[in-house]
Amino acid sequence: MMAEWHVTPDYICNNWTDEQLELYVEKLIERKERESNAVKGNQTPNSHSVSPETLAARSRGMIEVIKQ
Amino acid sequence: MVDRTEEQIVTKASITVILGGKEYEIAPLVIRDSREWRKKFIDLVGPLPSLLNTIVDASNPEGFGSVLSQMMVTMPDQVIDLFFQYAKDLNREDIEAIATDTEMSKAFEEVVKVTFPLAESLPKALARLSR
Numbered sequence: 115m116m117a118e119w120h121v122t123p124d125y126i127c128n129n130w131t132d133e134q135l136e137l138y139v140e141k142l143i144e145r146k147e148r149e150s151n152a153v154k155g156n157q158t159p160n161s162h163s164v165s166p167e168t169l170a171a172r173s174r175g176m177i178e179v180i181k182q
Numbered sequence: 183m184v185d186r187t188e189e190q191i192v193t194k195a196s197i198t199v200i201l202g203g204k205e206y207e208i209a210p211l212v213i214r215d216s217r218e219w220r221k222k223f224i225d226l227v228g229p230l231p232s233l234l235n236t237i238v239d240a241s242n243p244e245g246f247g248s249v250l251s252q253m254m255v256t257m258p259d260q261v262i263d264l265f266f267q268y269a270k271d272l273n274r275e276d277i278e279a280i281a282t283d284t285e286m287s288k289a290f291e292e293v294v295k296v297t298f299p300l301a302e303s304l305p306k307a308l309a310r311l312s313r
Contacts, residue, residue: 126213127214127217128212128213128214129212130213131191131194131210131211131212131213131296132210132213132216132296132298132299133186133210133296133299134191134192134194135213136299137188137191137192137299
């Protein structure tokens with residue numbers, strides 16, 4: 115949480131009230147939930163697969179086909 | 183008792199209490215200072231369950247009087263002491279001369295609410311995180 119807010123525990127203890135800490139924790143959780151839901155919303159079953167044409171286009175130069 | 187708005191919380195707005203019919207402002211303490219106050223509060227209310235057990239314990243009639251005195255006389259005084267330890271800027275002598283016990287009780291509730299917000303919201307937050 116400290117990394118999220120970019121403040122030290124000492125700063126929080128000396129400058130924030132209990133109410134502020136509680137509110138900021140609540141808002142952080144809400145934001146994390148929104149981010150998590152957004153990622154889940156973008157992931158469809160097909161988002162991990164690509165068509166053969168796309169795969170070929172993306173891997174051009176990476177795969178060498180040797181005719182025997 | 184009205185919940186404080188997010189704006190009031192973020193700006194560390196004063197807690198408004200009414201004592202003796204007059205409005206007073208109390209600045210909320212930062213975590214470092216309120217931590218000490220919370221310890222004193224817990225020391226005060228922590229023994230309450232055992233005191234209540236003594237009251238309902240019919241086999242200990244001697245304890246009844248002393249516990250009743252503790253709960254009805256000593257404890258309210260300690261609550262007032264604790265309130266003024268939080269609201270250091272208020273003039274205790276003036277306020278005690280005009281404020282009623284009911285006003286003092288409400289003012290104390292306001293201070294406790296500001297000092298223990300996590301007690302209410304932490305279980306909710308943990309439940310949401312564990313989903």
